[in-house]
Amino acid sequence: MPKTNLQVLLASRPTGWASESNFRIAETPIPAVGDGQVLVKSHYLSLDPYMRGRMNDSRSYAAKVEIGQVMGGEAVGEVVQSKNPQFKPGDTVLNRAGWQQYGLSDGSDLRKVDPKAVPISTYLGVVGMPGVTAWMGLHDIGQPKPGETVVVSAASGAVGSVVGQLAKARGCRVVGVAGGREKCDFVTKEFGFDACVDHRAGDLVKALAAAAPKGIDIYFENVGGSLLDAVLALCNPFARIPLCGMISQYNAGDDRYGVKNLMAAVGMRIKLQGFIVSDHMERWPEALKELSDGVRSGKIKYRETVTQGLENAPRAFIGLLKGENFGKQLVKVA
Amino acid sequence: MPKTNLQVLLASRPTGWASESNFRIAETPIPAVGDGQVLVKSHYLSLDPYMRGRMNDSRSYAAKVEIGQVMGGEAVGEVVQSKNPQFKPGDTVLNRAGWQQYGLSDGSDLRKVDPKAVPISTYLGVVGMPGVTAWMGLHDIGQPKPGETVVVSAASGAVGSVVGQLAKARGCRVVGVAGGREKCDFVTKEFGFDACVDHRAGDLVKALAAAAPKGIDIYFENVGGSLLDAVLALCNPFARIPLCGMISQYNAGDDRYGVKNLMAAVGMRIKLQGFIVSDHMERWPEALKELSDGVRSGKIKYRETVTQGLENAPRAFIGLLKGENFGKQLVKVA
Numbered sequence: 221m222p223k224t225n226l227q228v229l230l231a232s233r234p235t236g237w238a239s240e241s242n243f244r245i246a247e248t249p250i251p252a253v254g255d256g257q258v259l260v261k262s263h264y265l266s267l268d269p270y271m272r273g274r275m276n277d278s279r280s281y282a283a284k285v286e287i288g289q290v291m292g293g294e295a296v297g298e299v300v301q302s303k304n305p306q307f308k309p310g311d312t313v314l315n316r317a318g319w320q321q322y323g324l325s326d327g328s329d330l331r332k333v334d335p336k337a338v339p340i341s342t343y344l345g346v347v348g349m350p351g352v353t354a355w356m357g358l359h360d361i362g363q364p365k366p367g368e369t370v371v372v373s374a375a376s377g378a379v380g381s382v383v384g385q386l387a388k389a390r391g392c393r394v395v396g397v398a399g400g401r402e403k404c405d406f407v408t409k410e411f412g413f414d415a416c417v418d419h420r421a422g423d424l425v426k427a428l429a430a431a432a433p434k435g436i437d438i439y440f441e442n443v444g445g446s447l448l449d450a451v452l453a454l455c456n457p458f459a460r461i462p463l464c465g466m467i468s469q470y471n472a473g474d475d476r477y478g479v480k481n482l483m484a485a486v487g488m489r490i491k492l493q494g495f496i497v498s499d500h501m502e503r504w505p506e507a508l509k510e511l512s513d514g515v516r517s518g519k520i521k522y523r524e525t526v527t528q529g530l531e532n533a534p535r536a537f538i539g540l541l542k543g544e545n546f547g548k549q550l551v552k553v554a
Numbered sequence: 555m556p557k558t559n560l561q562v563l564l565a566s567r568p569t570g571w572a573s574e575s576n577f578r579i580a581e582t583p584i585p586a587v588g589d590g591q592v593l594v595k596s597h598y599l600s601l602d603p604y605m606r607g608r609m610n611d612s613r614s615y616a617a618k619v620e621i622g623q624v625m626g627g628e629a630v631g632e633v634v635q636s637k638n639p640q641f642k643p644g645d646t647v648l649n650r651a652g653w654q655q656y657g658l659s660d661g662s663d664l665r666k667v668d669p670k671a672v673p674i675s676t677y678l679g680v681v682g683m684p685g686v687t688a689w690m691g692l693h694d695i696g697q698p699k700p701g702e703t704v705v706v707s708a709a710s711g712a713v714g715s716v717v718g719q720l721a722k723a724r725g726c727r728v729v730g731v732a733g734g735r736e737k738c739d740f741v742t743k744e745f746g747f748d749a750c751v752d753h754r755a756g757d758l759v760k761a762l763a764a765a766a767p768k769g770i771d772i773y774f775e776n777v778g779g780s781l782l783d784a785v786l787a788l789c790n791p792f793a794r795i796p797l798c799g800m801i802s803q804y805n806a807g808d809d810r811y812g813v814k815n816l817m818a819a820v821g822m823r824i825k826l827q828g829f830i831v832s833d834h835m836e837r838w839p840e841a842l843k844e845l846s847d848g849v850r851s852g853k854i855k856y857r858e859t860v861t862q863g864l865e866n867a868p869r870a871f872i873g874l875l876k877g878e879n880f881g882k883q884l885v886k887v888a
Binding site (some may be wrong): 273465466469476478483485486487488491495496499 | 607778782797798799800803810811812813814815816817819820821822823824825826827828829830833
């Protein structure tokens with residue numbers, strides 16, 4: 221076993237766009253394992269849009285990362301040493317070690333997963349937090365009914381791709397929104413959406429109206445900005461908008477987009493509701509069962525972008541914020 | 555009985571601010587009463603912000619008024635002729651005759667009210683649609699809990715004044731927002747709010763933060779615009795925002811305000827939900843009972859601005875849109 225632990229630290233807080241200079245690579249000794257502790261070697265690190273919020277010095281639902289701290293996040297890896305009777309070397313576990321090669325844990329944040337059931341990387345994506353996020357936002361806030369029209373932004377992403385497939389399985393017409401022709405083609409051909417609008421190509425309201433001729437009943441919001449305005453103009457009465465994220469605004473600083481069509485929510489009785497997947501842990505088992513069953517049977521498809529090497533995590537993360545990834549963004553740590 | 559029926563018609567559709575020139579006064583013969591019909595002479599006409607939306611040629615939850623048609627709206631008056639066995643001359647009824655002196659009805663839109671229980675004008679305000687709107691938005695979407703902080707915009711208005719008093723009765727800290735010192739004083743001294751912020755006086759976020767030191771749990775939205783941004787910046791996790799109206803935006807045309815802080819709804823799991831009081835008629839009896847009991851016991855206070863003469867309805871309506879009224883805006887028709 222190597223002696224050093226590669227880590228990615230937050231070096232400074234971005235104003236506006238995050239850049240690689242906001243991060244710093246460090247090498248520290250691999251920590252000694254004390255009583256009750258477990259050392260986990262990460263195989264895959266998950267990169268998720270919410271991490272951008274943790275870089276800010278502002279109030280949020282989750283603690284910010286302090287300057288000089290290891291960037292937080294979920295990883296899947298292998299127990300390499302254990303002085304905790306619940307875990308033994310070789311166990312595959314999800315952990316919250318963040319952006320580093322080795323994580324030391326008291327076991328409370330670890331969850332054993334079965335590496336034979338599904339590919340271990342999917343525990344960070346479709347069979348993990350992003351998948352459950354899709355499931356929970358769609359079901360608990362969206363409440364889809366057969367025949368309704370569901371629009372999903374960031375449709376080729378880790379969350380959006382699952383939202384659309386689940387909504388299709390519930391008998392909805394599903395319209396994705398994604399950036400570029402290649403992603404849109406994949407969204408319709410591989411993920412099985414009924415249509416996909418390229419938000420880089422021309423008049424968004426017109427394209428959405430054409431793709432959703434009966435209006436929009438559910439809009440799963442991952443993006444924010446002008447897309448939300450376009451959707452609000454097309455919502456049917458009693459539409460539901462689960463607010464999962466607004467990635468277009470995370471790096472906008474004070475230049476955030478101003479949403480002008482919110483008045484439609486009054487007349488159309490639209491519900492917009494933010495949610496965080498960890499608020500309802502009691503919903504996870506049901507969600508995870510459907511998602512892992514779907515992946516195993518091939519009914520639920522997924523796509524991953526895997527960046528090699530922890531030292532490339534900052535670049536991959538900034539790419540994620542710019543929409544350069546395709547599907548779930550992972551870092552292959554070891 | 556006079557032979558003519560004074561009416562206010564929609565003469566043209568406003569672009570941006572409505573003006574008196576968008577209306578036209580007409581005199582028509584009083585219609586003959588056919589079998590099953592009822593003729594009602596209006597005493598009070600209700601003027602409500604939602605009427606501005608009916609003047610537009612755009613989709614809404616309610617049918618627009620056509621050019622040359624009588625402006626729609628609710629009135630309270632007296633049956634003067636009836637060929638309908640359910641109504642007799644002298645009955646006091648609520649009707650939907652709109653902006654005219656006499657309304658002919660088949661009875662289906664009439665509701666008998668007791669002129670001795672409460673002043674008949676209150677059936678258009680605190681014991682009518684605006685009161686039920688306050689009750690329903692606060693209860694069904696706001697779901698107030700004792701100790702929570704409730705912010706109410708247009709706090710001196712027909713809806714806002716009731717929201718605040720009901721929220722106080724449920725043990726909440728209640729902060730109003732109103733235009734000008736006189737209204738704010740009335741809101742705290744007469745309606746019993748804990749505090750009232752004058753939105754014309756300086757830094758709104760700072761003033762709101764001072765008045766709501768524990769953050770905002772419920773925001774009853776009547777106004778929209780920059781006030782909504784200020785509130786979003788101060789919302790607690792799981793805050794609820796019943797969207798009742800956005801009067802600051804009704805005359806803005808394409809210059810609508812862009813809401814920049816909607817991203818807070820994700821992290822704070824805020825729910826924003828539009829509603830229309832007529833969607834849930836099954837809730838009215840319970841609401842009306844509490845409201846009329848409150849008015850009779852003096853526990854619920856109200857204030858009215860009464861404009862004399864139907865011909866002055868257009869001016870009064872534009873004043874309402876500008877916030878010149880104080881409490882419920884009525885027109886004394888006869």
